[in-house]
Amino acid sequence: MSPSQLRVLLQQVSQGEQGVDAALETLSQLPLEENLEFARLDHHRSLRQGFPEVVFGEGKTPRQIVAIVKRLEERGAPVLVTRVAAPVWAEIGSELPSAHYHALARLIHIDGQRDELSGSVGVLCAGTSDLPVAEEAALCLEAMGARVERISDIGVAGLHRLLNHLTAIRSHSALIVVAGMEGALPSVVAGLVSIPVIAVPTSVGYGASFGGLAALLGMLNSCSNGVAVVNIDNGFGAASFAASVLRSQGASKT
Amino acid sequence: MSPSQLRVLLQQVSQGEQGVDAALETLSQLPLEENLEFARLDHHRSLRQGFPEVVFGEGKTPRQIVAIVKRLEERGAPVLVTRVAAPVWAEIGSELPSAHYHALARLIHIDGQRDELSGSVGVLCAGTSDLPVAEEAALCLEAMGARVERISDIGVAGLHRLLNHLTAIRSHSALIVVAGMEGALPSVVAGLVSIPVIAVPTSVGYGASFGGLAALLGMLNSCSNGVAVVNIDNGFGAASFAASVLRSQGASKT
Amino acid sequence: MSPSQLRVLLQQVSQGEQGVDAALETLSQLPLEENLEFARLDHHRSLRQGFPEVVFGEGKTPRQIVAIVKRLEERGAPVLVTRVAAPVWAEIGSELPSAHYHALARLIHIDGQRDELSGSVGVLCAGTSDLPVAEEAALCLEAMGARVERISDIGVAGLHRLLNHLTAIRSHSALIVVAGMEGALPSVVAGLVSIPVIAVPTSVGYGASFGGLAALLGMLNSCSNGVAVVNIDNGFGAASFAASVLRSQGASKT
Amino acid sequence: MSPSQLRVLLQQVSQGEQGVDAALETLSQLPLEENLEFARLDHHRSLRQGFPEVVFGEGKTPRQIVAIVKRLEERGAPVLVTRVAAPVWAEIGSELPSAHYHALARLIHIDGQRDELSGSVGVLCAGTSDLPVAEEAALCLEAMGARVERISDIGVAGLHRLLNHLTAIRSHSALIVVAGMEGALPSVVAGLVSIPVIAVPTSVGYGASFGGLAALLGMLNSCSNGVAVVNIDNGFGAASFAASVLRSQGASKT
Amino acid sequence: MSPSQLRVLLQQVSQGEQGVDAALETLSQLPLEENLEFARLDHHRSLRQGFPEVVFGEGKTPRQIVAIVKRLEERGAPVLVTRVAAPVWAEIGSELPSAHYHALARLIHIDGQRDELSGSVGVLCAGTSDLPVAEEAALCLEAMGARVERISDIGVAGLHRLLNHLTAIRSHSALIVVAGMEGALPSVVAGLVSIPVIAVPTSVGYGASFGGLAALLGMLNSCSNGVAVVNIDNGFGAASFAASVLRSQGASKT
Amino acid sequence: MSPSQLRVLLQQVSQGEQGVDAALETLSQLPLEENLEFARLDHHRSLRQGFPEVVFGEGKTPRQIVAIVKRLEERGAPVLVTRVAAPVWAEIGSELPSAHYHALARLIHIDGQRDELSGSVGVLCAGTSDLPVAEEAALCLEAMGARVERISDIGVAGLHRLLNHLTAIRSHSALIVVAGMEGALPSVVAGLVSIPVIAVPTSVGYGASFGGLAALLGMLNSCSNGVAVVNIDNGFGAASFAASVLRSQGASKT
Amino acid sequence: MSPSQLRVLLQQVSQGEQGVDAALETLSQLPLEENLEFARLDHHRSLRQGFPEVVFGEGKTPRQIVAIVKRLEERGAPVLVTRVAAPVWAEIGSELPSAHYHALARLIHIDGQRDELSGSVGVLCAGTSDLPVAEEAALCLEAMGARVERISDIGVAGLHRLLNHLTAIRSHSALIVVAGMEGALPSVVAGLVSIPVIAVPTSVGYGASFGGLAALLGMLNSCSNGVAVVNIDNGFGAASFAASVLRSQGASKT
Amino acid sequence: MSPSQLRVLLQQVSQGEQGVDAALETLSQLPLEENLEFARLDHHRSLRQGFPEVVFGEGKTPRQIVAIVKRLEERGAPVLVTRVAAPVWAEIGSELPSAHYHALARLIHIDGQRDELSGSVGVLCAGTSDLPVAEEAALCLEAMGARVERISDIGVAGLHRLLNHLTAIRSHSALIVVAGMEGALPSVVAGLVSIPVIAVPTSVGYGASFGGLAALLGMLNSCSNGVAVVNIDNGFGAASFAASVLRSQGASKT
16 A cells, blocks of 8 residues: 555545544555555665665576566666576577676676765785686676775785785775685785675685685684675675665765 | 884985995895884774774683783773683682673673764664673673664564564664574564674574574575674674774764 | 554544644554554464463573563463473472473473364374473473373384384374484384374484484485474474464364 | 285184184284285375375486386376476477476476365465475475465565565465575564464575575574474475375364 | 284184174284284394393483383393493492493493304404493493404504404404594404404594594595494494394304 | 515525525515515405405596406406496497496496305395495395395385385395485384394485485484494495405304 | 885985985885885795796686786796696697696696705505596696605505505605595504605595595594695695695705 | 514524424414514604604593503603693692693693704794693694794784794794684795694684684685694694604705
8 A cells, every 4th residue: 555545545534435444444454565665664775775686697597587687677777687607698698788798707787777885895806716706796886886996816825915905905995805715815804904894705715615615614713803704605795785884884974 | 113213224324324235234124013013004003993902701711811801901991801701700800890790791891992983783682592692792882982772582483573673773874683593583684774784693592503503504695685794602793893884984984 | 553543543534633644644654563563463373372482491590581481471371481401490490389390391381371272293202312302392282282192112123113003193183203313213104194294303312413413314304205394302393383283273174 | 915815714714624723823924014904004095195106206217207107197196206307308208198297396297086185385485596496396285186375586585575475375274485595484484374384495595505504404493483394495395294284184174 | 912812813713703704803903013013023033132122321310220220130131221421320330239330331231141142253442542432342242142352552553553463353253443533443454354344433533523523434435345334432333233243144054 | 575485585594595694684674565465464365255356437537447447357356347337338348348237336247256155135225216326236246246135115104115025134144225315224124133234325315415414324323223334325335344244154154 | 115226215315315204204105015025025935936826727717727827937937737627728738839738637737947856755645546636746746846756556455555665655755645535544654654744635435425524534633643634635735735845854954 | 573583583494493394384474563563663763753652631531641651651751641631630740740731731741862853843823712732732842852932822813913923933944833713824824934834723713613613624725835734723733743844854864
């Protein structure tokens, strides 16, 4: 029940066209969602975020992806589909002329109406094999309206590479730090900065990385303050969290 | 080598009291830390954070804790010791007259000089058994200068309890959400807000929680956007991360 | 906002004491919980179940347990507290004169107003070491108004013991089957009956049972149809589920 | 030894054609199965259930599947083969003219004689990637004679979608709730209903879902009452269990 | 229904005291266990094994152990109770005057009527910390009527210690090999003999032994032929299996 | 140093052709293997077993397999290669004209000189998907000279199928019991017999079988006496162990 | 800032061309890396090691590998790329005419300027399936300037094979011991020598090796002194560590 | 058979007191160990190492420890007992007057004859809670004759602390690096040095360290070259390995 429908109901009560008991009955029968929509649960929120939904492409057929993208595109908002393998894009690209495909990040993107987020995010990456995950994070953030700086190949095995970028690293509102193998980079970075470090473990590594478990546990057990962790290889999840930090900062300024 | 010592060196070069080669040799021998200190790696940082160190009390003897607390107290900064069991406090409390002990959170605290952080943090807690972890987070945040609102016993088994506090929950700059068992609360909360949700799994649960593993994995796999996770039962870690979010917000305002 | 308050509002609109816009504003501000309560989310449900809450006693102090039990007791409904160790009961028993303590099941129970459930549940138990979990299930079911038959010590190592009770086993509406070690009993039972088998793994066993993991995995992988599983040692969880089956049956009859 | 053979033996004893000792010896030698068959262990049961066997297609060659299906079809009962990949069906479909193949659920089905089950089951599904498992559950239930309502895409990240269907959800005798990632949906649903919730974890998710382990543990640790769990991706197992609940309800009515 | 009862029934049929139909009905109603008992499922077996039951003492109260031992003792068969801690024995020893307690193996034993088993078993033990498990195996075997040779402290770190006993080791019908840490001893032994090697992992070891998991996995993955494995620390299980090998050998001779 | 070489040395010493010191030096320098060979470590053993080596085909190239088989074949002993996929055999079969390929068991076999083993082994199999592993065990045993009876499709979900074969099952010297999913068959069988039960878990099953882990843990935790376990899917390992039992029995007869 | 640039700065100060304050400011602004480079963090080190970088080929595209190899080759140092599958090499080999590809070890190598390392390393290998990992270790060591002896197929199932090579094994400065399955070889070897044993677990094995976990845990729990472990299948890691041992020895001589 | 006994045998052959056949028979009968001893397997080795055995105190009774220590002390060699809890020492200290007890490292030590090892070892420690493990390593090394430098509290959260000691760290022949939580310190250190880094994970940490598993996996997956790992909390194991490196270096010098 939309506010205007509710207004009609109240007007009918006001004008005696409908009795109190009948109106009470009608209101009691409102499905819960109506109540929730009525309370504008998601209304303001999607406007504020400018990002109604991001599609997880893995396990979807090419046909399903085309259908979903077209439906989202009609709304005018930006569209993001993550985890789209190159052969899938090869098959459907011609049907989505307004879309861009980022091969490294395996991402489909269609630009759309959205606000700029205040502040900026540094996306740090330990090794070149971690780049697809880092790039997924960076592109998602840019699609969400954030400014991003990419700093790559600064793994802890060569500490000077990291220290060289320290000033740049410290200049951001939040950091996304992507690393596989032992996943030590977020701990070292967090020891050098005072901004939030969002750690992303990757599945890159030899046998006992167990698909990224080693890096995940390492990051969860960080001895440095100010580290929180998202799922293995989940660049998009880190981007979403970083965007929520920027949004919250923007909100707290006003 | 402090800036003033460096100035002396340069003056000596300037006045011919020391040759270029000798000065070059001296500078080459600078230990790395001198370089780093020189670059003021930690100087401004500890001033800005107002929190030089938090002590992990577990596995330390009562004697060690007393010694560390007294040393930190002399610096005038606030002191926090986490994971101090009640019997340990019973033994050492009389020696630390300025300290407060929070039994539920197992925390020793001594107030000290620190800045107020802008914004506020909601600390949400699924069940009463999760309270020690939530209280550790809340008290640490308060000690770090943040305003905190505690909202407890809002587990997903009774959804109306959560929805009842939705307006309050949405009013904060960041949320810490503490839950054991299946750890579903952060997902549900993150679906209803647009601010960062810092999820803390607890070790509360029946056998197959495996010491909090179930909640940890649940939170890492959240289907909602804007969730990041810290270690099991690590209320302090969540507080540190939330403080870094507030600090970053404060910084981005100026 | 209760139905009667809503009626007042509508009457005011009806009588012109309040304008449509003001009423619309008031309704928009309704906290979500009010909406939910208004929709009678939990009202009928707790009446129908006769069981508002079961307390998980583990990790609660004796003082907390006394306080919670007294508060629940005042409502007149039955009270159940699970996982209460004998020393805890020894300390608080005298303060809870109306309560009974079941040492084997580590359960505090106070009788109260509740409906009888139709049908009955067989609680089967593989070995004597699994009895505490089985007894927790049986006592909880009885407290919830169900009839229960206990059949113990029928592990698969001596198949004739199980087969001997086959007629009795088949006479129930649902079965709870409790077993540790390899947890094979639910599979064997489910192959012999056509009623639902609720499997409860226990932590009983040698080293490689890994705290009940072996039995849990065994039950989840049952090759027999009609087996579902609850958490390790969670007799109460099995009882709750069995009660929901009986309730659903009762409901579908009318 | 069939009842008629036993009758012959007893008649021979009755008529003095065979001595007591010889008859005793004969009866002692009865293989155990004869005793069991004689006790009609499975006779009435398969008649009552109307479902003699469901074939697990995974790991069977196309030739084996054809042979098994034809043998089962001759009995006149319905036939179900789960986990049949599309290429396998492409190879064998023409040989099984009476069979239907459901591509999404990877299921072969041949209708046959069976009773209708009383009551109905709601099959709830968190995300579109979980649909194959949900559809396997729904189709198996329908093949077993149950009425089914499918409610999809109601994951906890958008709570209003779930609440919108609450009345429909509450109208069933049992619920199957399918979810991947953190698997929180069964907990939330079970907190809102009083009927049995059969939880099915799926292997859908990022790295640290570990092939569905995260959802499995989450569901086993549910803080809500009335949840039991089946194996990862095991839609058929959930259907079997739900059917046993309906059957048990039907039986308890008579 | 015992054989003598069955004889009565047949005699009644033979003498016309009972009709064929009535007798058929009676036989049809025989509970399954009666059939099984009638088929002497367990009768000959317990006579042949001379060991009706071994009691798992862990998790039983002292009172329960006394009661069980006394009941078993009355039958005249030998009694074994495993995993009885010293304090439990201190409490109950005086009530069981005919019992012996083996402190290292934590075993209660009462001698009784049993056959000697042909052949012998070597019980090999890698380190002194593994002795409690090895001794449990050796004592159980002796109680079951087997001859045992104990060979201890022959871990693979000092290969000559093992090679020194090679002739003795090869003289047995079966070997039980007990080892913790990496559990390599069974592999090395099995490479040197052609008799069955029953491997017992123990929970002895540093952190990454994970309670015996390392030794267990090592033994399951043995590159030598002729190794089978029992549960962690399960000396009794190894003894039972070794006894079944000896019994089978004895049986195959006749 | 072979015995004949040693004899020459001693003769030289005896005849004064070599001094005591020189001989002592020669003997001191004997490589350890010479000593071991001299002690006939493996000589009698390979004669007695009639099986010098079984080749693990997995991970070997077709060329390597051909070369190894030809070398082994020249010795006249039987040859076994396990885990040979059908495409590999298609490529090399024509080069090994004396070899037989068993497609189900993925086994190459060439007959050769070997003793018959006394006694026989029952190879039991829970489901048809477990047949490849069971057949590997059966064929390896036959190649090693053992008599084998195969009993298949007797999983615990239909207990009567197992009980039907009880007499046959009890007639063997040892049993190999192969099962996937929850792996309950060995426990049930071992409760009904007094001969050794060698349990083989298979990787057959839904998600939470975790590649056979569920069945493996189930078998290790068997509540029945007389069960020992080999690696997942390791039919050959079970056969080797069973053969060692038969050999030991044969040896203990003489 | 390079030493020569610093010299220029100091000369300017010395000659009055730049004031002390300006020079101080310049030095304060030095990025950290400049400081570090200035301190010759990596300069001497890469000269001394002669091995600036080894490329992990897995997960890189053929194009990326060609580009990286060409860049490294220009520096004149030796080039190593590990984990390059044969099809990748087939595609790019013609573009890298100076490179050699080792198919078994999946390694690309280009010779270059490097020092010889003193001492030698024995690379021991349990089974032929472990050879790829052992060969990766051996080839990497040779590329790094070490002398290597390969000793293969000496698994613990046939102890005499190992003992036969004992003198050769003891002659080296360090040992790399590669083994899959239970991974017992390093323990046995370390018990026979007093030089460092670097253990490399491989992923070779049946189901319960869990991708090398069994061997990894076995090696970490070695009961022998002088064993340290690297990641599963990580031949390169073992080679790097062994090279550091040789380098350290060479250094400690001077 | 000792060399002198062998000499007597050869003399008897030489002097005709014993025939060649009889001598051959005698030599054939030599138990394997005699051969091994004769080959001086352990003779020179224990002399060279100066350390015949280190006792693992955990799980041994106070009486057993006293007995073992006294027996070892009589040989004149140094004695080390690891993992001796303070209460055990309180009970037995007075019986071992020549022994020293190190409370932090839980170590009993009696000095004895041993060689000095050339070179030195740096023992680095991340946090104060890791000190017991680091101190066990340092004391064991000193007892084995090595020079040790302890550098503590240099965790990666404060990088400057580590960099400050870089020159000292680089001066050693080998490093032992002890760390709990995420265990990142060995990676960072190994990136800065070219000597062997022996990594020791500790069990220090919050919930998801899982008893040191996080640090263990982190160290095994190190992205830096030259890292090898020992068991969790195994300071003694690291010391043994480091000593073998020093011994090997000493040997390669001569």
